[in-house]
Amino acid sequence: MASGIHVLCVDDDPDIRSVTAATLERSRSEFVVSTANSGRDGLSRLDGTESEPERPAIDCIVSDYEMPGMDGLEFLAAVRERDPEMPFLLFTGTGSEAIAREAISAGVTDYLQKGTGTDQYVVLANRIENAVEKRRAERARRESERELERYRTLVETVDDPMYVLDADGRCTIINDAFCDLLGVDRDRIVGEPIAEFISGEALERGAKTVYHLHESDRASDRFEFTIGTEDGTERVGEANVTALTDDDGRFAGSTAVVRDITARKRRERELARYERIVDLAPIALFVLDADATITWCNDEFADAFTEEIDALIGTPFPELIERGYYDERVISKYTDEVRALLSSSVDRTRAKYQVRFQSPDGEERIHDVHTELLPLEDGEFVGTIHAIRDITRRRRSQRELERQNDRLEEFASVVSHDLRNPLNVARGTLELHAEDCPQSGESIERVRWSLQRMDDLIDRLLSLARHGRTIGEQTPISLSTSVHRAWNAVDTADATLECDVDTTIVADEGRLQALLENLFRNAVEHGSTGSPSQAQENSVQHGSTDSRPQADDGVEHGSTSSQRGNRADDTVEHGPTSPDSSTEQDRSGVTVTVTVGPLEADASDDRPIRGFYVADDGSGLDSSVDELFEFGYTTAEDGTGFGLAIVEGIAEAHGWAVTARNGDDGGARFEISGVDVRDDRSGST
Incomplete structure (x- = not known):
């Protein structure tokens, strides 16, 4: 009534x-x-x-x-x-x-x-x-109709997706934003169950949320759900849902405003990954505000102090100086670097400098500091973020390496001067003795070979001592030109060269030629294919070289015996033959072809492999590949075991990788990969 x-x-x-x-x-x-x-x-x-x-x-x-x-x-x-x-x-x-x-x-x-x-x-x-x-x-x-029309107008005009469901979960009202979120036309949605457009997990989560709202006094609640659109993409939505009731308080459906949080969830995942990376990174990180107070730091930074991480956060950095951790000069260095980063005349975004840190145990350590500005707020400076790497061990290693290099240089000078002089005296005395005792030819030859062998060993030791695994300036050079220069610098006898590379690479030209020379000597001297009797006479396996470093290695050469022969186009001296062979090794009937070509990509990989290979058509590798590049490893009676070790050292100094295997058509194949190859002479990569 x-x-x-x-x-x-x-x-x-x-x-x-x-x-x-x-x-x-x-x-x-x-x-x-x-x-x-x-x-x-x-x-x-x-x-x-x-x-x-x-x-x-x-x-x-x-x-x-x-x-x-x-x-x-x-x-x-x-x-x-x-x-x-x-x-x-x-x-x-x-x-x-x-x-x-x-x-x-x-x-x-x-x-x-x-x-x-x-x-x-x-x-x-x-x-x-x-x-x-x-x-x-x-x-x-x-009034109800007018109210409904007002709500309908509101739903249609707001930017956020909105929908209304009846008690059976069917869509009765939706707006254009909701259609865009689902990627479906309005006619496909109105009158259809919402279950047709969201996952079963999302449907269950939404039903539970609405049920709890209807049973409680709360006006609204929210839940997340995943939407699979018709184009195959997946979106994440957050629905702020309200339960609807009729005049008698019975459940009549629900309405929700949906926010597309796909981008936010993606950022949250990325942030979580970054936080995980920061937690795992073995680098000390900390943040200073505009007043130089520590506002955040990771465990790696806190581990260097006696204070706990909670005590460090909120501590003004100058207090760490007062406690003796840093020298007072750190403040002026920091101030100068930050002022430079803030200056409009400097285009740097990061400052790098070194500071000395006094650890609690009294040991002085050297820290490499990288500093960047935090994003400015309304153009105002708000602080800096810092990454610290402890380079104490590296500095010590550098100093130790410098001392070792000095000792190696001294050693090279001693070898060059104090060993070559008596060796030259012995060689000269031997030649005089050969003139006086011509009947002792075989004995003389054995001694001459031994002296030459000592000369070769000295050259190799000098090369290792003076160059080691270092390289000089790298410049774009023609690989084909370097190949032919190295070939002309090696005693190749009757071997032939096939060069199938016409490209430009970035390398230390002198060290690259030394690498190629050692590979060519190895191929020529160990890749011979002749009669069985000759192969038995050679009894040599791949894995070493008997060559000497060339003039571009920077090696001082002593006097040579008259038995050495040079080709007209050779630029270096050639090593001796075995005492069991003739002065000029007999390679008659031997067919050795050395091929240089570009590496080809694997059929399963569409990315090009940057590099080249050197191969011969000899008998292939009998030695273990892992042993080939070891210093001193050789199967030849007159080998030094240095040649391939030097090849590996030069390659690694360039950042390349060298591998050895038997070629598809027989013979040994050495591959150099990871090379900076330029596609043309202009230098483009």
């Missing part, structure tokens, strides 16, 4: 007005009755409720028909002009079918004749109540 119904009773008879008002108020406690003595007075009362908001609004009018000046139907017409929906009951003592038809045609809500008893007042009260309830219900319906 309705409450607070304000009734305006209009009648020119004061007794009837009084009786009607009293009877209605007694019949319904919620009735409040006002009276007017004419239609014009009633209009004044009706208009007064609009101009005086404190007066209660009229919910229903009960009017007599026959009134002076303005009858009931005229009064009805005037009321309808003001409020077309106002319940208007014609309560008249004069009744006729004609009046009833006219009243109904004029839009009266109800028509009722007055009687002599109180029964008609009971009927009047019921009809008043029904009329008011009907109007209020209609008003509520229209």
Whole structure:
């Protein structure tokens, strides 16, 4: 039953007005009755409720028909002009079918004749109540429709995806943003279960969230869900959901505003990865604010102090200087570097400098510091981030290496001077003895070979001592040119060269030629293919060289015996033959071809392999590949075991890798990979 119904009773008879008002108020406690003595007075009362908001609004009018000046139907017409929906009951003592038809045609809500008893007042009260309830219900319906339309308009115009589901989980209202999020047209979604467009896990999570909202007093809650769009991409959404109920409190569905958090989740994952990397990185990191106070540091930084990490955070950096960890000069160095980074005349984004750190155990350590500015806020400096690497061991190793290099240089000088002089004396004395005792030819030859062998060993030791695994300046050079120069510098006898490279690489030219020379000697001297008797006579396996370093190695050469022969185009001296062979090794009938070519990519890999190879068509490798590059390893009686070790050292000094294997057509194949190859002479990579 309705409450607070304000009734305006209009009648020119004061007794009837009084009786009607009293009877209605007694019949319904919620009735409040006002009276007017004419239609014009009633209009004044009706208009007064609009101009005086404190007066209660009229919910229903009960009017007599026959009134002076303005009858009931005229009064009805005037009321309808003001409020077309106002319940208007014609309560008249004069009744006729004609009046009833006219009243109904004029839009009266109800028509009722007055009687002599109180029964008609009971009927009047019921009809008043029904009329008011009907109007209020209609008003509520229209208001609900207007509210729904406002919500619909809101849903359609907001940028965030929104949807409304009924009690069965079907989409009843969606906006364009939600369609864009799903990547589906509106016609595909409206009326369909939301389960068609989200994962089962997301559906279960959403149902649980809505259920708990309906069972609790909370207005809204949120949950995350994954959306698989029709184009195959996957999006992550966060739904802020509200449960809907009907007038009786029963569950009627849900509505949600969705935020696409795909980018945020991606950033969170990236941040988590970065945090993990920072935690695992063996580098000390810390952050200073604009006042040089430590605002963050990792465990690697804190491990160098006696203070715990919580105690370090919030500590002004100057206090670490006062505690003796750093020298006072650190402050001026830091200030100068930060000022330079902030200067518009400097295009550097990072400062690098070294500081000395006094560890708690009293040991002085050297720290390599990298400093960067934190992003400026409104153009203002807010602090710096620092990465520290302890280079104490590296500095010690560098100093030790420098001392070793100095000792090696001294050793090379001693070898060059103090060993070559007596060796030259021995060689000269031997030649005099050969002239005096020509019958001792075989013995003389053996001694001559031994002296030459000593000379070769000295050359190799000098090369290792002076060059080791170091290289000079690297420049773009023609690989083909270096190949032919190295070939001409080696005693190749009857061997032939096939060069299939015409490219530019970046290398130390002198060291590259030394690498090629050693590979060529190895191929020529150990790749011979002749008669079985000759192969047995050679009895040499791959894995060593008997060659001497060349002039571009920077090696000092002593005097040579008259038995050495040089080709017209040779630029270096050649090593001796075995004492069991003739002075010029007999290679008649031997066919050795040395091939130089570019590396080819594996069929399973579309990326090119940067490098080249040197191969021969000899008998191949019999030794273990792992042993080939060891210093001193050789299977030849007159080999030094240095040649391939030098090849590996030169390659590693360039950052290259050298590997050995048997070629597809026989013979040994040495591959040099990781080379900086330029596609043309202009230097482009």
